Amino acid sequence: MSAAELEGSDWIRGITVCQPWATCILGGKDIENRPWSWRGWFLLHAGQARTDPALLRDPLVATAIRGRELHRGAVIGVARLTGCHQDTAGTPSCSLWARPGDHHLVLADVQELALPIPWRRGQLGPWRPPQDLVDQVLLQLPRLHASEALS
Secondary structure (H helix, E strand, O other): OOHHHOOOOOOEEEEEEOOOHHHHHHOOOOEEEEOOOOOEEEEEEEOOOOOOHHHHHOHHHHHHHOOOOOOOOEEEEEEEEEEEEOOOOOOOOOOOOOOOOOEEEEEEEEEEEEEEEEOOOOOOOOEOOOHHHHHHHHHHOOOOOHHHHHO
């Protein structure tokens, strides 16, 4: 597929991630644990569920979210999924963030939005964002283009 063939928001998907994990991605979380896989760019949408306060005391989480607000119901950044794998039983984990048994979506090129974009809809699986939402993201990240979906 060429960049010219990518219409509207076909080159990017959205994924809803519960807090504090969504903000942890902005702070260096390099793996997202899911039972399925795909590749490409995605809008990082922070879910609306309340955060379990006990999670915020975990040293890994506390370090990743330090100084950041835990937005809910908003697109807070973009990232690129560059690969997916499962760790082999008996081998060391690929990341401190990896959970055994799940697919580990490998994250790269994470970019935080300066102004989170309120968005009340979303789902845990990949979803297609409407063009107006993609346009709002592109206003803050003008160097992000559909042509990057091919790189």
